[in-house]
Amino acid sequence: MYRKIRFNILLFTILCACWGVVSTAHAVDMGLVGLLSNQLGVSKDQASGGAGSIFQLAKNNLSSEDFGSVANVVPGMDQLLAAAPQQKKASGSLGNLSSMVGGSSNKIGGLASLAGAFGQLGMSGDMVGKFTPIILEYVKNMGGDMPMSLLKGALK
Numbered sequence: 001m002y003r004k005i006r007f008n009i010l011l012f013t014i015l016c017a018c019w020g021v022v023s024t025a026h027a028v029d030m031g032l033v034g035l036l037s038n039q040l041g042v043s044k045d046q047a048s049g050g051a052g053s054i055f056q057l058a059k060n061n062l063s064s065e066d067f068g069s070v071a072n073v074v075p076g077m078d079q080l081l082a083a084a085p086q087q088k089k090a091s092g093s094l095g096n097l098s099s100m101v102g103g104s105s106n107k108i109g110g111l112a113s114l115a116g117a118f119g120q121l122g123m124s125g126d127m128v129g130k131f132t133p134i135i136l137e138y139v140k141n142m143g144g145d146m147p148m149s150l151l152k153g154a155l156k
Contacts, residue, residue: 032074032138040130045083046121050131052084053117058154066150073143085120 036047055077059067071077115125132155140148 031076032080032135033076035138036131036134039134040127042123042127046123048080048083049085049121050118050123050127051135052080052082053114053121054128054131054135054155055080056084057114058151061154062150066154069143070139070147070151073139073147085117 032051033044033047036042036051037044040047042050055070055074058070059081062070074080114128118125118127136148136152139151
């Protein structure tokens with residue numbers, strides 16, 4: 001009886017471990033667009049455009065070398081960047097506020113235009129906050145902590 005219980009616990013542990021590996025592998029196999037679409041209930045066009053917008057912001061805020069480290073771990077980066085709606089430059093009170101506080105309008109304007117890009121894709125600005133952790137985790141799974149840290153720093 002004791003052996004049977006031990007065997008069942010061992011079998012259960014192995015199955016759980018295998019399921020975790022399969023789930024992670026499946027997430028990587030389905031690609032970032034599929035992952036975003038499935039987890040957030042958005043269309044594939046919205047998923048690719050939203051991810052592309054986030055990566056475009058990162059590209060604007062990182063050196064070419066650092067962005068290359070991120071881009072190298074994301075299959076289809078060129079297609080994602082191409083799917084991002086054109087981001088408009090910050091103007092009016094946002095641009096004025098930025099210059100008054102001595103800040104860079106690129107950084108503040110980038111965040112504002114990111115919400116605008118999501119709006120152009122038919123999503124609310126709060127979806128940026130839902131996309132970001134999924135994208136960061138995906139980059140980490142694909143390339144490790146270094147590219148994920150670079151991306152995270154570029155999005156702050």
